[in-house]
Amino acid sequence: MSDAIIELENVTKSFGGVVANRAVSLKVPRGSITGLIGPNGSGKTTLFNSIVGYHPIDAGSIRFEGSEISTLRVQEIARLGLLRTFQTTRIYGKMNCMKNMLISIPHRKAGFFDMFAREHSGVVERAEQLLAFVGLYDKRYLRAGSLSFGQQKLLEFAMALMNEPTVLLLDEPTAGINPTLINGLIDRLKRANTDFGITLFIIEHNMRAIMNMASTIYCLAHGELLAAGAPGEIQRDQRVIDAYLGVH
Amino acid sequence: MDQVIGNISVLMTAPIFNFGLLIDGLLIGSIFALAAYGLALVWGVMNVKNLAQGDFIMIGGYLTWCLGRLGIHPLFGVPVAIVVLWVIGWVLYRTVISKVITRDLFTSLLATFGIAIVIQQGLNLTFGPDTQSAQAQLPTWEFAGGLITVTATRVIGFIFAAILAVAVILFMKNSRMGQAIRATAQDARAARVLGIDTEKVYSFTFCLNAAICGAAGALVAVVWNVQPFMGTTYSIRLFVIVTAAGFGNLPGVIAAGFGMGVFEQFGGFVLGAQFQQALIVLLLLFVLAVRQLQQLKVRQAVQ
Amino acid sequence: MNGAALQPLTFWLLLLFGVTAPLLFPAYTNQIAVLWLMIVFASTWDILGGQMGYNSLGNIFFFGAGMYVSAVVQIGLFYDVGLYTSGARTIHIAFSPEQYFIGFVLGIAAAGLVSAALAVAVGWIVFGLRGPYFAIGTLGVAVAGAELMASWEWVGAASGISMPVFPGGPEAQKLFFYLLLFGLAFALLLFLRWLYSTNFGLAINAIRDDEEKAEAMGLHTRRYKRTAWVISAFFLGIAGAIFGNMTGFIEPRDIAFPTTTFNIFMVLMVLLGGKGTLWGPVVGAVVFHLIKEFTWTYFLGWQFVTLGLLIVIIVVYFQQGIVGWILEKYPERFGVKVAPKEPRSIDGQLAAQPEGAE
Numbered sequence: 001m002s003d004a005i006i007e008l009e010n011v012t013k014s015f016g017g018v019v020a021n022r023a024v025s026l027k028v029p030r031g032s033i034t035g036l037i038g039p040n041g042s043g044k045t046t047l048f049n050s051i052v053g054y055h056p057i058d059a060g061s062i063r064f065e066g067s068e069i070s071t072l073r074v075q076e077i078a079r080l081g082l083l084r085t086f087q088t089t090r091i092y093g094k095m096n097c098m099k100n101m102l103i104s105i106p107h108r109k110a111g112f113f114d115m116f117a118r119e120h121s122g123v124v125e126r127a128e129q130l131l132a133f134v135g136l137y138d139k140r141y142l143r144a145g146s147l148s149f150g151q152q153k154l155l156e157f158a159m160a161l162m163n164e165p166t167v168l169l170l171d172e173p174t175a176g177i178n179p180t181l182i183n184g185l186i187d188r189l190k191r192a193n194t195d196f197g198i199t200l201f202i203i204e205h206n207m208r209a210i211m212n213m214a215s216t217i218y219c220l221a222h223g224e225l226l227a228a229g230a231p232g233e234i235q236r237d238q239r240v241i242d243a244y245l246g247v248h
Numbered sequence: 249m250d251q252v253i254g255n256i257s258v259l260m261t262a263p264i265f266n267f268g269l270l271i272d273g274l275l276i277g278s279i280f281a282l283a284a285y286g287l288a289l290v291w292g293v294m295n296v297k298n299l300a301q302g303d304f305i306m307i308g309g310y311l312t313w314c315l316g317r318l319g320i321h322p323l324f325g326v327p328v329a330i331v332v333l334w335v336i337g338w339v340l341y342r343t344v345i346s347k348v349i350t351r352d353l354f355t356s357l358l359a360t361f362g363i364a365i366v367i368q369q370g371l372n373l374t375f376g377p378d379t380q381s382a383q384a385q386l387p388t389w390e391f392a393g394g395l396i397t398v399t400a401t402r403v404i405g406f407i408f409a410a411i412l413a414v415a416v417i418l419f420m421k422n423s424r425m426g427q428a429i430r431a432t433a434q435d436a437r438a439a440r441v442l443g444i445d446t447e448k449v450y451s452f453t454f455c456l457n458a459a460i461c462g463a464a465g466a467l468v469a470v471v472w473n474v475q476p477f478m479g480t481t482y483s484i485r486l487f488v489i490v491t492a493a494g495f496g497n498l499p500g501v502i503a504a505g506f507g508m509g510v511f512e513q514f515g516g517f518v519l520g521a522q523f524q525q526a527l528i529v530l531l532l533l534f535v536l537a538v539r540q541l542q543q544l545k546v547r548q549a550v551q
Numbered sequence: 552m553n554g555a556a557l558q559p560l561t562f563w564l565l566l567l568f569g570v571t572a573p574l575l576f577p578a579y580t581n582q583i584a585v586l587w588l589m590i591v592f593a594s595t596w597d598i599l600g601g602q603m604g605y606n607s608l609g610n611i612f613f614f615g616a617g618m619y620v621s622a623v624v625q626i627g628l629f630y631d632v633g634l635y636t637s638g639a640r641t642i643h644i645a646f647s648p649e650q651y652f653i654g655f656v657l658g659i660a661a662a663g664l665v666s667a668a669l670a671v672a673v674g675w676i677v678f679g680l681r682g683p684y685f686a687i688g689t690l691g692v693a694v695a696g697a698e699l700m701a702s703w704e705w706v707g708a709a710s711g712i713s714m715p716v717f718p719g720g721p722e723a724q725k726l727f728f729y730l731l732l733f734g735l736a737f738a739l740l741l742f743l744r745w746l747y748s749t750n751f752g753l754a755i756n757a758i759r760d761d762e763e764k765a766e767a768m769g770l771h772t773r774r775y776k777r778t779a780w781v782i783s784a785f786f787l788g789i790a791g792a793i794f795g796n797m798t799g800f801i802e803p804r805d806i807a808f809p810t811t812t813f814n815i816f817m818v819l820m821v822l823l824g825g826k827g828t829l830w831g832p833v834v835g836a837v838v839f840h841l842i843k844e845f846t847w848t849y850f851l852g853w854q855f856v857t858l859g860l861l862i863v864i865i866v867v868y869f870q871q872g873i874v875g876w877i878l879e880k881y882p883e884r885f886g887v888k889v890a891p892k893e894p895r896s897i898d899g900q901l902a903a904q905p906e907g908a909e
Contacts, residue, residue, distance in 0.1 A: 052767065055547055073547060078769035086767075092760035094827075095753070103753040107769040115778060116749045163768055297683050347867045353683045354606040355866055358818065361608075362862030365811055369855035480811070484694070487687060526698035532691040533676060540679030550680045 004063075005030040005167055005199050006051065006082075011060035011070075013043075013050050020046040022223045023060070028167070028216075033193050033200040035210040037234075038220035039244050044203045045087060047220070048169050052084045053077040065166070079108050081166035085173065087203075089153050093145030097136055097155055100144050101127035104159040127162060134158045134188060150177050154185075161192060167199040168192070174206045182206070186213055211235065219243065255518045268396035269513040275402040277509020278409040279467050281502040283482070284489040285413065286460035291495045293433040293453045294349055296356045300364035302482025304458050307367060308333055308465020309474035310375060313382045322382035322470050326408060329462030337458025341451050349450065364479060371476035381473040405471040412463055413502070416456070429453055481525055485512075488532045491539065558744070561830065565740070569733040573726055584729040584797070586840045587736040591790045592817040593824065593832035594739055595783040600818065601826030602752070603779050604759030606682075609689025610787060611814035612673070612696045613666040615807030617788025618795035619700060620665045621658030622712050625796075628654050636707035648718035659792045666788025670780040678776050681762075690810065697808035711802030714795060728797040735793065739786050744829055746782075755779055759827070812855075815862065816843075822865050825874030834873050 004027035013021045020043045028034045036044050050057045053074045062070040069077050092100050102119050131137045134154040139147065144155060153173065160168055173189065174182050186209055192198050204210035210217065211231040219227045219234060221243040227234060234240055259265055287301050311332055312325025340363060348356040386400035420426035432439040432449045440446050468474060489508050493500035515527045539550045569587070573580045592610075599605045626635050629650050646654070677688045701709045717724045746752060754775045757765045766772055795801045808814075816839065824835020842861070846854045871879065 053547065056545070074763075074766045075769055075772065078767055083769075084767060086764070090761050090764040090767075092757045092764065094760050095756055099753055099756070103750070103757045103765075103770070104768055107771060110771060112774070115751050115754065115775065116746070118749050159768070297687070299687075344863055344867060351870070354686060355870065357683050357686055358606075358815075358866045359863055361815065362859050362866060365815070365862065366856055366859030368811070369859060373853070373856070480694070484687075484691065491684075523698075523702055526695065526702055529691050529695040529698060533688065533695060536680060536684065536688045536691070537676055539684075540676075544679060550684045551682060 003030055004028060005065060006201065007061075007063040008047075008051070009061045009063075011047070011050060011062060012058045013046055013055070014058055019223050021050065021057075021220075024220070024223075024225050025060075026218050026225060026228065028199060028201050031193070031197065031199055032215050033190070033202065033213045035214035035217040035231075036201065036203045036220065037205070037207075037210060037217060037240075038226070042220040042243075043223040044220055045171060046223075048084060048171055048203065052082060052169065078163075079106075081108075081164075082169070083160050083163055083165040083167070084169035085156050085160055085171060087171040087175065089149065089156050089176075091144045091152050091155050091159065093143070095144060096142055097131060097140045097144050097147070098124075098127060100155060100159055101131060101140075101162050104162040106164045130158045130161050131155075133161070133191075135184070150181060153177065157188070157192075161196065161198075165198060167201060170200060170202045172203055172205060174204065174209050182209060189213060207235075251520060252518055255520075259514075259518070264396060265517075266514075268398075269517055270510055271396070271398060272402065273510030273513035274506050275398075275406045275509070276471065276513070277506035278406045278413075279464050279471065280485060280489060280508050281505025282409045282413050283461055283464040284486045284493075284501050284505045285416070285498070286457035286464075287486045288490045288493075288495040288498070288501050289429075289453060289460075290457045291490065293429055294345075294450050295353065296345060296349060296360065296454075297353070297487070298457070299357060299361040299483050300367060300479070301457075301461060301486055302484075303364045303367035303371075303479030304333055304336075304461035305465035305468060305482050306371060306474055306476065306479045307336065308462035309382075309469035310371060310380070310465075311462070312466040312469040313380050313474060316382035316469075322466070323404070323408075325382065325466035325469065326463050329466040330459045331462075333458040333462030333465075334455045337455040338451065340458070341454045345454055346447070346450070364483065368476050368479055375476065377476060379473045379475040379478075380469070382469040399471075402471050405467040408467055409464070412460070416460065417498075425449070425452055481528060484532055485528050488528065488535050491532075492535045558829075562741070562744075566737065569737060573729050580725045580729050582840075582844060584725075584732045586837065587729075587732040588790060588794060589816070589820060589836040589840050590736045590833050591732075591739055591786060592813060593820040593836040594736075594743060595786050596817040597821045597826060597828075597832040598743070598755070598779050598783050601821055601828070601831070602747070602759060603755040603776070604762075605776070605779075606686050606818070607689040608686045608810075608814065608818070609673075609677075609691070609693035610783060610817060611808055611810060612689075612693040613670065613784040613787040614791040614794075614813075615693075615696050615700070615803070616669055617662035617666045617791030618801050618807045619706055619712075619791075620788070621655075621662040621792030622714060622795055622801055623706065624658040624661045625651075625654035625715055626712070628657065633705045636705065636710075636712050646715040646718070651715050651718050654715065655796060658796075659789055662788040662792035663785045664788075666784040666791075667781045670784035671777060674777045674780050678773065678780075690814075693808055693810045693814055697803050697810060700803035700807065709803065711800060711806070714799050714801060716799070717796070728793065731793045732790070732797075735786065735790060740829070740833070747829060751775065751778070756827075816858075819862055819865055821872070822870060823872055825872030825876070825878070828874050828878070831872055831874035838873070 006028040008024055008026050010023045010025055011021055012019070012023055024047060036047070038044050049055055051062055053069065053072050053076070057070050060070070061068055064077070064080060064082055069080070092103070102123065105119070105123060128137065128140065131140050134157055136151060136154055136158065139151065144152065147155065153176070157173070174185060177185060189200060190213060193200050202210060202214065214231060217229065217231055217234045218225060219240045226243055227237045227240050229237070283301065283305060287298060290296050290298050308325070308329035311329045312322050315325050315328060316322040344359055344363065348359045386404065388397055388399045390397050420430060428439070428444045428449050429452070431442070431444060432446050436446050465474070485508060489504040490501060493504040495501070511531070512524065512527070516524055519527065536550065543550050572583050576583065596607065596610055599607050599610070623632055626632050629646065630644060635644060673692055677685060677692065680688045700706055706712060717727065719727070754765070754770060757770060758772055758775060762772060791807070795807070798806060801807050820835035820839045821832045822835070823839055824833065825831025843858070846857045850857055
């Protein structure tokens, strides 16, 4: 297996008295599409939030490209190349799609005076290409907030690509999408992985979608890691089936 | 500066003074606690941060002062202020508050600040900018050979505040409306689903708060003094109390109210009365800074 | 008329009006000068409130700080400040024209720089706050400024400071300060036009729309917030320095740090005119100023009550402001595109796939 780009070791996080994640350890292989599944309330989004630095963890370690990131803030982690999309799909509603893209350029090396620069045509061109990639090219001057939910999801995805991440954490990317459009989305996700070389770590409830895309799948239940393996193994794993059907 | 050091040494050499300041602080703090409870109530139930709170108090105070001038004993101002402020609260709710509850928080803040300004200027035009006080002609008790003075007015103020607080708390616990209010505070949508008329609850809560402020104001007029522009100071004071304690935390709010009273007495004694407003504002900034540091630990901002 | 062409034309008209107004309406020179000040107030507030979504109730702090800094510099260069402020009532202290102008220039420079520095410091205290906490926190900063100056003997405490007298006749004085305020306002608008066209404009809009998202995308949000605050503070500080000299007398609670009047007016002007646009604050300032002058003349005594009512009306019933209303009614005129409301066919989405897709 190729080396792990994200490595979690015994990550524990609780809120008040509730333990959301308990001693979760996993590795996300570089260049792969890895899935994270589990019934509602199993702690998947909490785990994502911990990885991207949204809150501090109680115990354990999170390594990205070999360095510890559990003490870093969200912005710092994002600038290292680890991005996430949100379950609720967040974009900049009052700006048009083009502007949403332009402000999503990588800020890794942004110095003080870059604040006052205007984006040159190369950047604009790249934004247009990515918008075309997700199928929003002819909507690029529309106000982002006025797009439909599915279109906003695509915009969020395009913005993430614009940021040139190394890893992209996607929180339920197919949720709320019209079933006839899911194939197109899966296709784009795969292409982001193969053509742009982005490692994907995806939370999904849509089993067909995730089994189609991922090479490794982790299953959480009650905040703990329940099972891990290739899609075929996971689908046949009795513990996973029980967890979803609510046995015990 | 020498003044300050001199004052501090007085406190240190004659510890009995500390006791006097403490008692005064608790007595006055009881009124703060009462008004802070009202603020926390409106905040918790309707998510409205009422910047006009202090000005409601001033209205109550001026009503009481007027009664005093008409020859009526100022302590009757408490029930009068309660009734009048209840009505004012109702009118304001219908015309302004109900329209901003659903909007973003800055809107409600600005709306209540607008109300505050109208009240302040209105009071200024009606009564003039001088500080007024309602004399209750009650005795002053002396202890420890005259070093501690406790005015009966302040004790009565404390008693009244305590009675009102207990009444409100019992009401919230035992009455249908009280329960409805608490339910709405926890989850407005669930409350509506269960058949509670949240509009009525909001209206009632706002009126109740106004009435509480009225009562507090009546006490303030007797125990201390009133002035048209003092309202902002009170609003900031109460905001500090509620922010420090956390608005869901009733015992905390009351304790913080007393704490504020004591803090102000000591601060006023050591630094001098002219620093009173500055002290309160600096305390506000301090409390907000502490909150920010607390939130920083969990990588959040103070929302 | 195309929105893009409107811009330079409006600037030329503004320049024309600004320069000729004192000649056309000499009796109103001071009032129009205050109008330029209001525009500075509104536009600087809009950087934080309208463009960035941080509703500040404490911007007046920098105005007052600039006023006091300039006073201290102007006086302190030639006399002992403490002595001056304590004796100002009984002794008339003269400044030669050279002293006045050197002091004034240095005073303005110091006012802008010190206010900017204060913005960095204040930013530390308040930028961890959001929404209403930010508003109240900044209000606290403004009130703190007023109270601290009111208690500090060295700067005259509550009695204030008598500013150096302008060496020249009243007509020259009116014109001098008029041109300064107009120049400041015009420069600010030109500056903002440039600023909002750069990444800065995009970034602060992103912070307004969704700060957490901006953070999650790696934006240096703290840097942008601090810089926006510094920019506002710089212009406000200079405005304070100019205005302090214009009125000739500064005082902490009503002139330097008027927390319940001008501090709130700036918010109202922007709400009235339209948040988050370049010209919204300007329109709002003009309309507001006209209303204010009108009520002062005809409702004397009740003007503040009227204004309080105006606050409530604007906030409750007319939030998006004049320009906001226009943009909503005629978006295409100004280059804003909104997605059509009717549902699109499903094919519309799939058909837009790039070539070579499966």
